[in-house]
Amino acid sequence: xxxxxxxxxxxxxxxxxxxxxxxxxxxxxxxxxxxxxxxxxxxxxxxxxxxxxxxxxxxxxxxxxxxxxxxxxxxxxxxxxxxxxxxxxxxxxxxxxxxxxxxxxxxxxxxxxxxxxxxxxxxxxxxxxxxxxxxxxxxxxxxxxxxxxxxxxxxxxxxxxxxxxxxxxxxxxxxxxxxxxxxxxxxxxxxxxxxxxxxxxxxxxxxxxxxxxxxxxxxxxxxxxxxxxxxxxxxxxxxxxxxxxxxxxxxxxxxxxxxxxxxxxxxxxxxxxxxxxxxxxxxxxxxxxxxxxxxxxxxxxxxxxxxxxxxxxxxxxxxxxxxxxxxxxxxxxxxxxxxxxxxxxxxxxxxxxxxxxxxxxxxxxxxxxxxxxxxxxxxxxxxxxxxxxxxxxxxxxxxxxxxxxxxxxxxxxxxxxxxxxxxxxxxxxxxxxxxxxxxxxxxxxxxxxxxxxxxxxxxxxxxxxxxxxxxxxxxxxxxxxxxxxxxxxxxxxxxxxxxxxxxxxxxxxxxxxxxxxxxxxxxxxxxxxxxxxxxxxxxxxxxxxxxxxx
Amino acid sequence: xxxxxxxxxxxxxxxxxxxxxxxxxxxxxxxxxxxxxxxxxxxxxxxxxxxxxxxxxxxxxxxxxxxxxxxxxxxxxxxxxxxxxxxxxxxxxxxxxxxxxxxxxxxxxxxxxxxxxxxxxxxxxxxxxxxxxxxxxxxxxxxxxxxxxxxxxxxxxxxxxxxxxxxxxxxxxxxxxxxxxxxxxxxx
Numbered sequence: 096x097x098x099x100x101x102x103x104x105x106x107x108x109x110x111x112x113x114x115x116x117x118x119x120x121x122x123x124x125x126x127x128x129x130x131x132x133x134x135x136x137x138x139x140x141x142x143x144x145x146x147x148x149x150x151x152x153x154x155x156x157x158x159x160x161x162x163x164x165x166x167x168x169x170x171x172x173x174x175x176x177x178x179x180x181x182x183x184x185x186x187x188x189x190x191x192x193x194x195x196x197x198x199x200x201x202x203x204x205x206x207x208x209x210x211x212x213x214x215x216x217x218x219x220x221x222x223x224x225x226x227x228x229x230x231x232x233x234x235x236x237x238x239x240x241x242x243x244x245x246x247x248x249x250x251x252x253x254x255x256x257x258x259x260x261x262x263x264x265x266x267x268x269x270x271x272x273x274x275x276x277x278x279x280x281x282x283x284x285x286x287x288x289x290x291x292x293x294x295x296x297x298x299x300x301x302x303x304x305x306x307x308x309x310x311x312x313x314x315x316x317x318x319x320x321x322x323x324x325x326x327x328x329x330x331x332x333x334x335x336x337x338x339x340x341x342x343x344x345x346x347x348x349x350x351x352x353x354x355x356x357x358x359x360x361x362x363x364x365x366x367x368x369x370x371x372x373x374x375x376x377x378x379x380x381x382x383x384x385x386x387x388x389x390x391x392x393x394x395x396x397x398x399x400x401x402x403x404x405x406x407x408x409x410x411x412x413x414x415x416x417x418x419x420x421x422x423x424x425x426x427x428x429x430x431x432x433x434x435x436x437x438x439x440x441x442x443x444x445x446x447x448x449x450x451x452x453x454x455x456x457x458x459x460x461x462x463x464x465x466x467x468x469x470x471x472x473x474x475x476x477x478x479x480x481x482x483x484x485x486x487x488x489x490x491x492x493x494x495x496x497x498x499x500x501x502x503x504x505x506x507x508x509x510x511x512x513x514x515x516x517x518x519x520x521x522x523x524x525x526x527x528x529x530x531x532x533x534x535x536x537x538x539x540x541x542x543x544x545x546x547x548x549x550x551x552x553x554x555x556x557x558x559x560x561x562x563x564x565x566x567x568x569x570x571x572x573x574x575x576x577x578x579x580x581x582x583x584x585x586x587x588x589x590x591x592x593x594x595x596x597x598x599x600x601x602x603x604x605x606x607x608x609x610x611x612x613x614x615x616x617x618x619x620x621x622x623x624x625x626x627x628x629x630x631x632x633x634x635x636x637x638x639x640x641x642x643x644x645x
Numbered sequence: 646x647x648x649x650x651x652x653x654x655x656x657x658x659x660x661x662x663x664x665x666x667x668x669x670x671x672x673x674x675x676x677x678x679x680x681x682x683x684x685x686x687x688x689x690x691x692x693x694x695x696x697x698x699x700x701x702x703x704x705x706x707x708x709x710x711x712x713x714x715x716x717x718x719x720x721x722x723x724x725x726x727x728x729x730x731x732x733x734x735x736x737x738x739x740x741x742x743x744x745x746x747x748x749x750x751x752x753x754x755x756x757x758x759x760x761x762x763x764x765x766x767x768x769x770x771x772x773x774x775x776x777x778x779x780x781x782x783x784x785x786x787x788x789x790x791x792x793x794x795x796x797x798x799x800x801x802x803x804x805x806x807x808x809x810x811x812x813x814x815x816x817x818x819x820x821x822x823x824x825x826x827x828x829x830x831x832x833x
Contacts, residue, residue: 144786
């Protein structure tokens with residue numbers, strides 16, 4: 096303790112002395128100022144990180160014994176430095192009953208500051224620990240954190256939405272607060288989190304693992320307060336290991352296995368996720384002297400997955416996950432462990448402040464046996480009041496494909512300049528496509544383009560749409576549109592190779608009893624899109640066509 | 646709560662007022678706290694260790710093992726260090742005073758250790774707060790609870806590791822008060 100300055104107030108005369116202050120010591124000083132006119136920079140700041148009615152915490156540690164003199168001494172260092180016997184354990188088990196966790200990019204930035212204060216990083220190469228000799232005290236090799244979540248625990252991620260900044264670039268009304276975006280994750284009982292942190296270095300480096308096992312996760316978002324995805328089970332195994340050399344190439348691997356997943360994706364979800372990534376990665380740029388080259392690898396295994404793409408006209412959506420309310424194009428893979436979707440994303444950040452970065456990705460449908468059950472299917476889900484539903488019934492499976500693989504890479508520049516062109520390369524290959532091509536299916540494909548890439552990016556409720564129409568009829572100026580964002584040119588190189596295509600064109604509108612069958616052994620298409628040019632080459636084999644009557 | 650020895654309170658020589666209450670308690674010692682405030686604002690051993698490492702790096706080649714040994718003395722094995730760099734301690738240099746009989750029974754170890762003799766200890770805390778951070782961090786982490794109770798106890802796990810466990814710190818918040826709270830000392 097430093098000696099007391101003469102000007103300092105003695106401890107017992109401080110206003111708080113002898114009185115329990117707790118949280119109130121810090122509360123109340125930083126309430127938003129009266130009449131704040133502009134949004135604060137950190138408007139997505141939620142200071143209550145965890146609010147929980149009760150929790151159980153079990154902290155445990157082994158009192159270490161010594162290495163036996165009667166047994167052969169440990170041979171290896173690192174994690175095995177204690178020899179054959181399991182290492183002494185040390186860890187903490189936490190279980191929550193209910194409660195809300197608010198943990199977003201802002202809270203994470205505070206975590207980094209605190210962590211750097213309590214656990215300062217040392218940029219120094221480590222040495223693997225040596226095996227202990229008999230008589231030594233045994234050593235802890237890892238810390239284990241185990242968290243059990245109850246069914247009513249809610250994790251909420253508050254997000255700053257940079258994509259909506261243009262809407263808020265004006266003086267705020269008195270007392271008006273800019274709402275933040277959020278993603279909310281709710282999980283079922285018995286969901287757990289496991290974190291193991293190595294205390295000793297092995298010759299391969301530091302081993303850190305994080306495991307998440309979620310039962311019945313439900314993810315909602317501020318886009319429409321509806322479900323973005325739900326699943327029966329989702330596990331995420333992360334390998335966050337680091338090498339001995341502090342600035343050596345570090346590869347973090349994330350393995351995700353989901354089953355029974357249903358995704359209701361809208362274009363605005365993509366925007367929200369982009370904003371989340373932008374917010375999370377915002378902050379001071381990395382210094383050259385502390386730069387660590389990183390590679391992130393994400394592996395996905397999606398079993399029994401259904402993707403629902405909304406194809407409502409004009410993107411009018413009242414209840415985004417209701418089958419009685421919406422028309423969906425469905426991509427489905429219901430083969431369980433025998434046929435699933437496998438995805439892979441590789442993000443390479445090995446270069447210090449690179450001019451451009453590349454993300455490689457691939458997704459393929461894996462079928463382990465040859466029955467048609469596990470194939471990737473394309474279908475349409477229409478509400479019962481829809482004309483097509485009335486006459487054709489449920490069109491759950493309009494097309495199947497035996498094998499399909501999409502491989503691609505996206506190279507993007509970190510700056511915006513006329514000479515920089517972002518490049519997206521997509522290679523789609525498939526075998527055995529079988530498609531019943533109704534006229535409405537073509538229209539729905541065009542609606543996908545409108546709702547996800549084109550003019551109706553922002554969904555609206557029916558009421559909003561009616562108001563818009565009314566306003567347009569009354570000649571009232573429409574709401575301000577987002578300004579055009581400056582961005583680099585995008586070049587898309589698309590290659591499609593499909594073998595064995597059978598397309599059925601129904602002869603009648605309301606029945607599929609008679610079809611025109613188009614059969615081609617192979618289809619190769621190469622396309623290149625830029626802002627100024629579109630190239631296309633599609634040498635195609637002879638198409639056989641004949642009428643079939645079922 | 647588990648492994649709580651009944652009848653431990655008989656050894657108690659506490660005041661008459663609490664006798665009835667203590668008889669109902671299964672532990673030798675009851676630690677009762679009210680209005681606990683714990684300020685965590687530094688981690689000096691970690692910084693000392695960095696200074697040692699830096700000094701060792703500066704004097705590379707001359708005596709690069711001595712600094713580590715210095716570190717091992719005050720650090721001990723019960724507070725393992727975390728962080729992003731080496732934690733490898735030169736444990737092979739330590740020769741402990743423990744007897745070579747490693748398969749010492751838990752009971753005899755417990756009988757010898759004054760610390761384990763005291764256990765189980767019951768801890769009760771009414772209103773408490775833990776404040777982590779200091780002037781150099783942009784925010785302070787505050788954990789705040791209304792009522793917490795727990796038992797510190799030891800039990801046997803395996804012949805080599807004689808385990809002490811601080812078990813089941815049960816924290817309860819009838820008033821639904823925030824547990825963790827980041828507070829910004831200066832508005833950001």
